[in-house]
Amino acid sequence: MAILDVGHAKATTKPAALTPAFFNRSVHEVAPDLIGTTLLFNGVGGMIAEVEAYHQADPASHSYGGRTPRNVVMFGPAGHIYVYRSYGIHWCVNLVCEPEGSAAAVLIRALIPTEGLPKMRRRRGLNDVHDLCSGPGKLCQALGITGEHGGLAISAAPFRLLARSEMVDIAAGVRIGITKAVDEPWRYGLRGSRFLSRAIKPL
DNA sequence: CTCTTGATCTTCT
């Protein structure tokens, strides 16, 4: 006897796109609210599982110390993407928050892959779904995001950012890979998820 | 599982 096909019902529900106003708030409100939303780039991507928040008065932020050629997008309007090169090798993507003139952004650190799995596997050269997007550099490689996309609006093609369709359990912890403000609990992720870049230790 | 190390190059001082 068949049981309710919840997966099919979800797939046929029209998803709601996040509006620019969603990002025009404190980065510390936006960051946890992004967990469970779905990020797609040219139809490839998945559910956001892990993020970190950075703002201008934060010594670990690229915007700490003022405007430079690299970080200008962070000082611009909310809802655009800031892409930077990490360790000369990888690309990492952020979503800019707060009104223009304030320089804050959310680093996207991990996704649960849901769309375009074959493309992600080809770009990453891997099969394990848990390794496709479990880090900021990995997910940019999997989605095909590079520096040439910096400054684009998240609300327009080739991007899509869709609201949550289910409840999420969010854990907070310290950020990864920084040497300043190391005790600030500004990393957020799906509690207990296997798709995180690293487990979130209790504070 | 955790820890260590090399790769690689842009950015800002």
Added chain:
DNA sequence: GAAGATCAAGAGC
């Protein structure tokens, strides 16, 4: 000239 919002591979337990 030094540091850096990372990753993958290898060693050790």
